[in-house]
Amino acid sequence: MRNVIVISDLHCGCRLGLCHEGGIALDDGGRYEPSVLQRKVWGWWREVWDQWVPSVTRKEAFAVVVNGDALDGVHHGSTTQISQNLGDQAKIALSVLEPIRDACRGRLYVVRGTEAHAGKSAVDEETLARALGAIPNEAGQHARWDLWMEIGGRLLHFLHHIGFTGSNAYEATAVGKELVEEYNEAARWSRRRPDCIIRSHRHRHIEVRVPTDAGFATAFVTAGWQLKTPFVWRIPGGRLATPQIGAHLIRAGDEDLYTRHKIFTIDRSATENYEREDHGRRMDRWSECGDEAD
Numbered sequence: 001m002r003n004v005i006v007i008s009d010l011h012c013g014c015r016l017g018l019c020h021e022g023g024i025a026l027d028d029g030g031r032y033e034p035s036v037l038q039r040k041v042w043g044w045w046r047e048v049w050d051q052w053v054p055s056v057t058r059k060e061a062f063a064v065v066v067n068g069d070a071l072d073g074v075h076h077g078s079t080t081q082i083s084q085n086l087g088d089q090a091k092i093a094l095s096v097l098e099p100i101r102d103a104c105r106g107r108l109y110v111v112r113g114t115e116a117h118a119g120k121s122a123v124d125e126e127t128l129a130r131a132l133g134a135i136p137n138e139a140g141q142h143a144r145w146d147l148w149m150e151i152g153g154r155l156l157h158f159l160h161h162i163g164f165t166g167s168n169a170y171e172a173t174a175v176g177k178e179l180v181e182e183y184n185e186a187a188r189w190s191r192r193r194p195d196c197i198i199r200s201h202r203h204r205h206i207e208v209r210v211p212t213d214a215g216f217a218t219a220f221v222t223a224g225w226q227l228k229t230p231f232v233w234r235i236p237g238g239r240l241a242t243p244q245i246g247a248h249l250i251r252a253g254d255e256d257l258y259t260r261h262k263i264f265t266i267d268r269s270a271t272e273n274y275e276r277e278d279h280g281r282r283m284d285r286w287s288e289c290g291d292e293a294d
Contacts, residue, residue, distance in 0.1 A: 001107065002152045002252035003062035005053055008160070008200035009224030011117065012096055013089025014072035015080050016227040018045065020095040024088065032082045037227055037266065041245055044264045045096075045225070048247045049103065052262045056249045064104045065147060066134075067200040067222055068113025068160030070097070071124055075116035080229055086119075090128055101132050110134040110143040113160045114201065118143075152252020154195040157182065162199035162221060166236035175199070175208045179219040195257055196250060198222065204244050205263055215256055222248055223263050242266050 011017030015035065021042045023033040034042065053062065070093050074084045083089065101108045110129035112122035119125065122143055129142035137144040147158040163174035179197055186193040196218050203224030209216045223246035232238040246263035 001061045001063060003057040003060055004065060004149065004151060004156070004250045005057075005062055005104070006065045006067055006158070006198055006222055006248040006250065007225070008067035008222045009069045009113070009203050009226055010066070010093065010096065011069060011072040011224070011226040012093035013082055013086075014226060014229070015082055016229055017072050018042070018096055018225040019082070019092055022095070024082070024092050024095065026083055026088050027085050032088075040266075041225065041227065041264075044245055048262055049100065052247065053103075053249075056251070056260050056262075061107070062104055063107035063109065063149075064100055065109045065111065065149075065158055065198070066097070067111045067158055067198060068125075069117045069200070069224075070110065070113070070128060071117055072226075073117040073119060073124060076231070078230070086124055090124070090131070093128055094131060097132055101134075106133060106135075108132060108134045109147055109149075109158075111147055111158050111160055112143045112145050148194075151250070152257070154252055154257045155192055156250060157194040157197045159198075160200050162201055164202060164237075168237050168241070171204070171206050171237075172208050175206055175219050175221055176210075179208060179210065179217060182219075183217070193217070196220075196259070198248075198250075200224070204241070205246060205248075205261055207259065207261070218257070218259060220248065220259060220261070222246075223261075227266065242268055 018041060019034040019038045021034060021039055023031055025031050071089050072081055112118055112125050126143040134142045136142045149156045162178055165171055165174060182197055183193050198220060200222045202221050203226060205221060205223040207218060207220035209218045223244040225245055227243050242265045244263055244265055246261060249260040251258045
């Protein structure tokens with residue numbers, strides 16, 4: 001096994017997060033059906049697993065790492081949840097991830113995300129990972145704080161969190177800094193240094209590589225599977241950006257470590273065009289509605 005697929009930030013349970021196209025039956029007997037945009041994202045999810053993964057892994061065995069925030073949780077006083085019943089959110093996540101667990105033949109790892117989404121001490125993410133049968137660590141945790149993995153003689157380190165920036169001009173800064181700090185910590189205690197480090201949390205993909213005596217070391221941040229939330233619309237950097245949705249491959253070749261990334265994005269908001277004939281008709285209809293209201 002020399003292929004690892006990485007996904008993160010599914011935020012299942014959010015109306016802007018990943019949801020199975022079949023919808024979900026809720027605890028009180030109601031039902032949630034995904035929005036048009038959620039169905040579009042679900043189409044990308046299927047493209048990743050049905051087409052992209054078999055292609056980039058060359059139909060070889062692979063492991064899957066869910067690098068945090070599989071659930072949306074109940075957080076920050078937000079109102080975007082499908083349901084604030086965490087049982088409903090877990091059902092959504094299970095409907096999404098159980099087929100992936102089966103596709104990788106149980107080689108599934110779950111890394112704990114942000115407490116606001118995963119619960120205090122990631123209790124909700126641990127419950128989900130246990131239900132999925134995710135591979136536990138030496139302490140018996142099915143959702144772990146970090147994951148060290150070796151493939152093809154190369155060492156990987158997965159962890160959810162990494163620093164943000166308010167300016168996309170400095171987007172690579174925290175990523176390069178994280179790699180330097182990994183090397184500094186390894187040297188301080190004479191431990192083996194990682195060849196690739198993987199972070200998430202930002203919902204934006206970027207990769208930084210530096211040369212080493214082994215060829216290179218690389219650090220990358222994963223894309224997410226959540227559309228733009230009200231919170232993102234007001235933060236620097238995020239408010240101008242369109243969502244990045246995607247998955248990532250780490251592959252051990254005969255000599256080097258390879259990374260591949262499949263990234264999608266939602267188009268920006270439609271442009272109001274006063275030169276289009278239908279614009280005037282739409283404005284007239286709004287005026288008629290206003291007259292009727294008066």
